[in-house]
Amino acid sequence: MKNRPALVSKNMYLQFILLTLCFAAWGTAANMTDPLVKVFSKTFSMSALQAALVQFAYYGAYFCLAIPAAMLNKKFSYKTGVLTGLGCAAIGAFMFYPASQTMTYSYFLAALFILAGGLSILETSANPYVMCMGSEQTATRRLNLAQAFNPVGTNVGVFLAATLILPNLDKADAIERSLMSQSELKQVISHELSAVMTPYVGMACILVIIWLAIAFSRAPASIKPQTKIATNSTSFVLSKVLNRLYQNRHYRFGVIAQFFNVGAQTCVWTFTIQYTMKALGGDEVTGGEVLQYSMILFLLSRFIMTWLMGFIRPAKLLLLMTSTAALLSVFMLLNVNLAGVVALVLISACLSLVFPTIYALALKDLGEDTKFGAAGLVMAIVGGAVMSMTQAWVIDHFGIVISFVVPAGCFLMVAAYALFDLTNTQTVKTTKQTHAYSHSI
DSSP, X not given: OOOOOOSSOGGGHHHHHHHHHHHHHHHHHHHHHTXXXXXXXXXXXXXXXXHTHHHHHHHHHHHHHHHHHHHHHHHSOHHHHHHHHHHHHHHHHHTHHHHHHXXXXXXXXXXXXXXXXXXXXXXXXXXXXXXXXXXXXXXXXXXXXXXXXXXXXXXXXXXXXXXXXXXXXXXXXXXXXXXXXXXXXXXXXXXXXXXXXXXXXXXXXXXXXXXXXXXXXOOOGGGSOSOOOOGGGHHHHHHHHHHHHHHOHHHHXXXXXXXXXXXXXXXXXXXXXXXXXXXXXXOHHHHHHHHHHHHHHHHHHHXXXXXXXXXXXXXXXXXXXXXXXXXXHHHHXXXXXXXXXXXXXXXXXXXXXXXXXXXXXXXXXXXXXHHHHHXXXXXXXXXXXXXXXXXXXXXXXXXXXXXXXXXXXXXXXXXXXXXXXXXXXXXXXXXXXXXXXXXXX
């Protein structure tokens, strides 16, 4: 029996542990942000589409900062990228305090953009960093294990939103708020926005602590960049790399799949509260509890999927889970009751393996192009902005229930990529076997 390669190289344990904290950190930030769509739509009396600008600012920042992050990693190191990302994210989180004092929606969007920009740099650096921490054979499982701590953060984020933000929303609706005096309305809004600010400032302090721990740890020499970008040839090198990536059909389809995956995930979690209120007739707190159940299932399922990948090919699991998620989304449309809410929660189990699996599959065999390939996959996170805005538009015109056709379509696109990977890999394998046989005779 052959010895299986270690999941993480022995000299990289400390770095791996510290990076798992980063995965948890951006999970917390992302899932504290999801309920803000509902919070701001109520606090500022806005439509679903206007409130969804929260997700546009958050995921739009991912798109804008991914390529600069890749260049930073290429010129210096993954550790430099991680520290830069953590620093920017901490600054953005601290900015929630002045935003809550001014009570201006645009200031919150600016704080979210800077926070998410830092997380974009962090994610562009941390994912390939983890993939380098051991054998290439175990890269997908290793990334899934690290990403398993992301839902630990998402559960913390949802818990903070459910306990510190949502219960502090005033019961008054848009009509009742319009009848309040200016001073009464200002007092209500101030109370609600202070509740929003508290967990973000607390998270900023945690990010600073993680920054210090990573800054004073030593990165193994084996995962430092082997080449540096010459200042006068950066654009030339970048154009060649981007052209190679674009010509790679498997990678290109992977970026598209990641776009729709993050779009589906953002849609499902952003509008869980609204669907639950429609199906069960509860309030925001009830919706927050259902979102918490979804995150717990997401967390448990991530570890289960990582274990299953030791026996089942990742692309097969990806095809099965995304196809199931599409069916559950359709089931929700036809059963707007407790059964529909259960189906909504179960979608999170299907989502658990999707992001890291697409990430690892798309980056396979990219070699020196991996750093910029990772940036493309992080840029694809902008799908969360585009698809959540799309679903918000559908909500404003057709209602919350029918809007779940949007994530259903997204899941089908990801399933198509999984099928493409299975078919393409099998074709390559058969071709290699045929080529070897022809040489043998």
